[in-house]
Amino acid sequence: MSLLQPLALLLLAALGVLGWLAFLQRGAIRQDVGTLFIWRRVAALPQARRRKPRVDTLLWLVGGALLVAAVGAARPVQALEFAPEVVVAVYIERLSAPHSATEPLLAEAGARAEAAAPGARLEFYFGGRLHEPRLPGVVRELAPGDIQEELAQFQQRSAGAQARMLLLCEPVAAASAMGLVLPRVTAQRQGVPYRLEVRGRKVLLHSSGMAPPSVEGASLAGARFSGGNAVREYDARESEVRIAALGIAPLVLRETPRRGLAVGGQWKSDVHRALLEALLVNARFERSARPELGLDTEAPRRLELLRGERADLSGVEVSFRAGHALFEELPLSSLDWLSGGRLLEPSEERVALVSALRGGQRLGDLVAVSLDQRVLTFAADPFADSHPAAAALLLDNALGVVLGERPSRQAHYAPVGELRLPSERAALAAPFEPGGNLAVEENTQRRSLELTSWLALTAMLAALGAAWLTR
């Protein structure tokens, strides 16, 4: 709005002229007449006296009409609102666990987005599906993923919007280039778990802030705090551990079932018995008539010993399949792979893990695994012939190959149902300075609710009123 519009200036000038004329004609004009004989009769009539106050009304009406018209000519607008057709895409980062149907502080985030883009049509984008989201606009679902994945989806799917707004748990460098970045929360989150680890009977809970969770069935063994993070270590005592904390549904951990084990064949030396005893103590195995695991005996998953044929292994070299789980964290030099003097015949049904070479030629295999990774076959017995510590590590790795999990890492507790925890970003969400801007594209305009037409109508009515008074 500017009164420097030519028409507005013209009307203001007319208003000034009107004021000048009114000033000049203030009071009455003297007019000589021959006699007041007839005029006195007119003055005695009631309508002559009633007319008096209308003169001021007329002046005000004309002046008001000019003023309103001048203001109208200045094209005033009700600014700072987006035109309804302006679409602003709003990405809201989750505070809840992925796939959770509910989301905390969602309505508050929606209100802040609405306040940042008043009058605009908002389209909300959200990772995963929500149950009846209370947001002031349509809600579009993104495939849940990490923040970069979701932002990539958001950018692609909101290409038709005139502006973007992102409510993030923490700033992301790429986000500022996309639009206005606002903090997802207005206060730092405290005591929200974002990671749960179970190692044997130990439960490690990672959460934000200092607020501790409520844990039943386990005792706190230790805690460490760093950079707003807290890692608490619990020793599980009961068969079931319950954890309640902010921002998550109650967690229940239950002891995992023991696995059946059968021992036979060549697994009978002192070294073997010692390894077995250690295995049974630290891992959740129990002897069973229908075992899942067999140590040199028949079972769906098993270790087979001394399955190779006698062979001259002098001068041979040992070749390992690099990167296989059998060799993970294993001191290969501490193991004597050739002591038994046996070799497995190469087979299409097995994958060689350790082979014997001579002059670059493969003589046979020392260790092989079935194609389904369930049967690990040894040509000799490296457990009995090696140092006990190395043999224990080899057994741990070998069981890890056929079971899919090393006994040393076997969790004694597992969550009941699917473990749903917020992301680390969500748990550590805190306010930050907004960044970027709401870059509305040039072809869109903020709503300029033109008041000119209304003012022109008002001026016209005032002018009509003035005309009626002068009838």
Next chain:
Amino acid sequence: MTALFDATFLRELEALHEAVLRLRGSTGEGLTRSGRSAGQTEFRGHRPYTLGDDVRRLDWNAYGRLGRLFVREFERERKEHLTLLLDDSRSMAAGDPPKERFARQVAAAAGFLALKSGGTTSLCGGVLLEGASRFARWLDVLRAAQPQAGSTLARGILAAAAMARAPSDLWVISDFLEPLAAIEPLAALARRRCAVTLVQVLAPQELAPPQRGTLDLHGLEEDETLRLELDASSLTAYRAELERHLEQLEALALRHGWTYALVQSNGDLRSLFTGALAAGAAP
């Protein structure tokens, strides 16, 4: 503004005179409302001729029968006497052109016609003038008849009504914007065989006031001020009041057998004398 009685005006009077004569010839009516011819004489008797008598007055028929010279004697000529009552109140000074200017021109024309027809003319209470040669004097009298403060038509009418010898014709030239009761005394003159003519002169601004807004109306005659809001409504009321007054004046004239004519101060003399006044009021 041109002189009151300039050469153009005088030529206009001559033309007016001829027009009136033509009008009288065509209608055969008398010259005045009173019905008498101006300059007419009545035979009174004979007397013996003495030296110095006008030989044209000798009665040769009586000399033939009686053998003596006798001179015919007549009564003194009974001439038409037009008296003009010119409203010299301050209200006549209003208007554009002023009403008093046109009123004096009407009076000049009436006097001119009266003098031309052998009658006499005078302002009410003023010097009696006779003969066309006194027309210049008549104009001088009218030039001096200026509106005066304190003068009113009512006072003039009372003076006219109290005249010892009633004129044959009395013309009252005024705007008549005052109570009609002030005019009633003229009825007494009518009873004395005086033909009364009312010539009402109004300014165009009085018939249709152009001004609007808040006005302090200053009455010249009253020397008072009246504040009035003049808009369409009050102007309508003014016109209604004025028309009502004019109708009452016309009704009064009709009731008393007076001649009445309304003319604007920018009007035309010829139209007045050959139109509204031609029926019988023209001298």
